[in-house]
Amino acid sequence: MSDSSWLLLTYKVPSDPATKRVALWRKIKGMGAVYIQNGVCLLPKTDEHLRRFKMLENDIVEMGGEAVILETVAADGGQQEKVTGRFKADRDEHYHEFLERCSDFEKEIAKETAASKFSYAELEENDAxxxxxxxxLDKITKLDFYGAPLAAAAQERLKACETLLDSFAKQVFEAHEETRSNTSKPADDKE
Known part of the structure; x- marks a missing residue:
């Protein structure tokens, strides 16, 4: 995203109940917004983001709070970099978590391979x-408005996981084919 204008949502909500405040915060973070400070967040200016901020404004008012939505731009290139850097850093946190989960996935496949657990149940579990x-990764990528540094590594790692699962699947199919072949051979006739 190269447009340098953002939508700024500033809001204030009652402190009680805390669950509503937390739910609001989760919605805003789930949209990919960055917080400049408490109750002040930014998203790149798009029609979709404006629509979603307006829906949040309605939620905030229903909570007994108040909200203002503004369009803003950075004062200079340095400020622009600060803001886009915040977006990238937020996404990189998610990419980092994703990469850790990929490691867990790879370890699970390695464990099952080492134990020769070549069952369809294991394959289904790993496929899920x-x-x-x-x-x-699709969700993270949709919120990666400015191309976070770890994006390419995450895509490559997912491809590696897909390849690993394909290899595991072949081993499962081969193991089951071998089992079927061994059980369907006729016994030698001894006359």
Whole structure:
């Protein structure tokens, strides 16, 4: 995203109940916004982000709070870099967590391979775990407005996990094919 204008949401909500404040914070973070300070956050200016901020404004008012949505730009290139750097840093935190989960996925496959656990149940479980990784990376990528440094590493790591699961699947299929072949051989006739 190269546009240098942002939407700024500033809000104040009642301190009680805390669950509503936390839910609001989660929604805002879930949109990929960065907080400049408490109750002040930014998103790149898009029609979708404006619509979502307006919906949040309505939620805030219903909570008994107040909100203002503004369009803003950086005063200079240095300020622009500070803000985009915050967005990138937030996404890199998520990419880092993602990479850790990829390590867990790889360790699980290695453990099952070492134990020769080549069952369809293990394959289904690992396939479901890979799907979760794919969905999670897709969500992170959609919120990566400025191309965080770890984005490429995360994509490569996901491809490696996909390749690893393909290899594990082949071992499962081969193990089951071998089992079927061994059980379907006719016994030698001795006359």
């Amino acid at each position: 775990d890979l799907k979760k990784l794919q969905d999670w």
